[in-house]
Amino acid sequence: MEKSTWCSLPASKAQNQISQSKVDPSLFSKGNGNTFIVLHVYVDDILVASANMELITELKMFLDNTFKIKNRGPLGYFLGIEEKSSTDDLNICQRKYVLEILEETGFLGCKPASTPMAQNLKLNHDGTLPDDHTSYRRLVGKLLYLTTTRLDIAYVIQQLSQFVDAPTNHHLTAAHRVLRYIKQSPGQGLFYPVSTNLHLKVFSNLDWANCSETRKSITGYCVFLGFALISWRSKKQATVSRSSSKAEYRGLADTVCEVQWLRYLLHDMQVTLTKPTTIFCDSKSAVATAENHLFHERTKHIDIDCCVVWEKLSKG
CATH class of the missing domain: 3.90.930 (Outer Surface Protein A; domain 3)
Incomplete structure (x- = not known):
């Protein structure tokens, strides 16, 4: 260590x-x-x-x-992140930061929730506008920083952050649900064992046409170095995809770019990766497109993304 x-x-x-x-x-x-x-x-x-x-x-x-x-x-404590290390492992969390948020919002004694978001909830601009928008914006900003160590709330915070310009009572209720969820385990964080293999493994997934208003898709991925989670993201894509294959491939291209950046960063920190990075994707069409360097009619609109993924794949 x-x-x-x-x-x-x-x-x-x-x-x-x-x-x-x-x-x-x-x-x-x-x-x-x-x-x-x-x-x-x-x-x-x-x-x-x-x-x-x-x-x-x-x-x-x-x-x-x-x-x-x-x-x-x-x-021990740096920028709201608590660190506890030993000869065998490293733990980081934001327990103190969570308790400060709960105390400031009056949710310190609330009833905990088992999930950060209600099942099948789709947020939109419907609802009553609150008198004060600043409290919602401040809360979402604080929760955004909490995703530094909390992967489990990354998706719902990505959803809530889309409505900071004109939040409604439904958005505020959803944000309060997150507070009740983190109340359940304020000390949850990340664990990094010393004894682990130096092999990058990536899991990429996508929610096609998730947004009910724009029909844009949500890209999500998480990157592991051995057994340690080192990077993750949940983000709405910039363009609308007419098929799930195109959306999956755009998400795969974003994942590949993140992997390339991490490999450069690990090289700067003198971490030697002995194996090629393994990327897991559940879309057969996206995998088939990545293995085929001859672009065809169905991929002509995403040919740049195809080039990015195929180039890195061909180089191992």
């Missing part, structure tokens, strides 16, 4: 032969092997991680000599 710590620094740049990641401007690294150290900068805070604690100490001394910093010690 890598040791990690964090500190605060003024808005300045330290050069000290540290290279910046090309795929994540806030990520910096130096050295390799046992001398590898990585830094993640957020405004005036910085996370430092390395397998060698002496390197962390030396870097902090250098930063403190260059400009005074506050040494916050081992990582």
